[in-house]
Amino acid sequence: MELSLLGAALVAVGAMYGVLRWEAGRTNAADCTRALWDALLGGAIAGLAAGRIATLIGDGINPLAHPMDTLIVRGGVDTGFASLAALGTLALMLRRLDGGAWSALDAAAPAALAGLAGWHGGCVVRDACLGTVTDLPWGVAQAGSGIARHPVEIYTAVVLVVAVIGLVVWKRRRPGAGVVAGVALAAAAGIRLATEPMRLAVGSRPSAWYAAGLAAGVAVAAWRLRRGPASSPG
Amino acid sequence: MTLPQDRAGPYTPPVSRITGLVVALAVAISACRSPSADPSAVPELPAASPADVTGLLAGSARPVVVNVWASWCAPCRSEAALLRQAEAKWGDRVRFLGIDVRDDQAGARSFIAEFGLDGFEHLFDPEGRIPAALGGVGVPHTYFFAPGGELVRLHNGVIDERTLALQIDELLRRG
Numbered sequence: 461m462e463l464s465l466l467g468a469a470l471v472a473v474g475a476m477y478g479v480l481r482w483e484a485g486r487t488n489a490a491d492c493t494r495a496l497w498d499a500l501l502g503g504a505i506a507g508l509a510a511g512r513i514a515t516l517i518g519d520g521i522n523p524l525a526h527p528m529d530t531l532i533v534r535g536g537v538d539t540g541f542a543s544l545a546a547l548g549t550l551a552l553m554l555r556r557l558d559g560g561a562w563s564a565l566d567a568a569a570p571a572a573l574a575g576l577a578g579w580h581g582g583c584v585v586r587d588a589c590l591g592t593v594t595d596l597p598w599g600v601a602q603a604g605s606g607i608a609r610h611p612v613e614i615y616t617a618v619v620l621v622v623a624v625i626g627l628v629v630w631k632r633r634r635p636g637a638g639v640v641a642g643v644a645l646a647a648a649a650g651i652r653l654a655t656e657p658m659r660l661a662v663g664s665r666p667s668a669w670y671a672a673g674l675a676a677g678v679a680v681a682a683w684r685l686r687r688g689p690a691s692s693p694g
Numbered sequence: 695m696t697l698p699q700d701r702a703g704p705y706t707p708p709v710s711r712i713t714g715l716v717v718a719l720a721v722a723i724s725a726c727r728s729p730s731a732d733p734s735a736v737p738e739l740p741a742a743s744p745a746d747v748t749g750l751l752a753g754s755a756r757p758v759v760v761n762v763w764a765s766w767c768a769p770c771r772s773e774a775a776l777l778r779q780a781e782a783k784w785g786d787r788v789r790f791l792g793i794d795v796r797d798d799q800a801g802a803r804s805f806i807a808e809f810g811l812d813g814f815e816h817l818f819d820p821e822g823r824i825p826a827a828l829g830g831v832g833v834p835h836t837y838f839f840a841p842g843g844e845l846v847r848l849h850n851g852v853i854d855e856r857t858l859a860l861q862i863d864e865l866l867r868r869g
Contacts, residue, residue, distance in 0.1 A: 664855060
């Protein structure tokens with residue numbers, strides 16, 4: 461992993477940790493922070509690994525023959541497989557917490573979104589914020605160029621931060637267990653889906669994955685909402 | 695909500711199931727191979743000097759993306775598929791040029807065949823004089839030249855999809 465990617469990853473991890481610490485004793489039980497932190501980090505690492513391996517296989521590289529290639533994250537990480545692995549790992553690691561997996565996922569959801577916001581905002585470190593051309597006054601040109609572009613990764617980070625604040629506020633009202641997690645999934649996928657047209661790409665267009673994530677999040681939130689308010693504060 | 699150990703005693707992971715899953719995945723992955731192209735079908739790469747490349751860039755009416763690679767370079771494998779896709783997408787408007795450095799012909803031809811990079815031209819530079827003259831460092835790295843040979847951008851290291859797409863878009867918009 462190159463240093464700029466490492467910098468962006470540190471911003472993401474810092475944002476995740478900050479939200480988790482802030483929520484401890486407020487909207488989450490104080491004694492579950494360590495377990496949530498482990499699960500979130502585990503989910504992120506599993507997601508990166510699975511997404512990278514999927515990309516290697518798709519590119520015709522056998523990861524068993526070239527295991528070190530898995531570390532070259534800049535070479536591409538398949539969004540869909542990364543998301544599935546991250547969510548699966550998160551659910552697996554949180555399932556044994558008291559209050560059940562849904563409450564635990566609710567507890568982790570704002571911090572997970574904060575981590576995503578940090579990753580996108582970390583584009584400043586990676587010098588990778590820009591997307592398609594725009595005439596809007598806040599368009600940004602890269603050094604040495606007069607062509608203004610959407611700072612699409614900054615848009616994404618800002619909207620994700622707003623979503624984090626909204627989720628934390630909503631958690632105080634104790635909606636049904638799993639509702640916050642469902643809304644968080646829908647928000648993460650929906651924000652990426654909405655901003656995707658402003659991103660430049662060579663071939664990959666993971667919009668179908670984002671649409672599926674949005675639909676799954678809405679379905680989970682609606683299903684859990686119908687079950688009524690949470691019996692435990694989580 | 696409490697910590698896991700507070701709830702149901704020590705946790706014992708289902709080791710046999712996890713091991714079985716890992717073995718099954720390993721077998722499946724090892725069965726996944728790219729279509730094995732024949733290196734002998736790839737022509738020998740022409741040797742080139744810095745002056746050859748400078749002349750080629752100056753005479754190009756199209757923007758040129760120059761990728762410096764080598765068959766022994768692990769990160770080069772990670773960007774090969776991306777460059778192939780980019781050439782397929784923009785090859786009619788952008789000239790793609792590979793420069794194989796500090797390598798041998800057999801390794802180079804195997805690499806080109808393995809990753810299907812025979813769609814764009816490659817030059818052979820066994821002493822690495824071309825990137826040294828152009829100012830690049832290490833392998834891989836990628837240059838973006840405007841028509842006429844003006845260097846617009848140099849990206850050192852593995853190039854990612856967004857950066858490649860952005861820099862090509864910049865080249866095309868500069869006309």
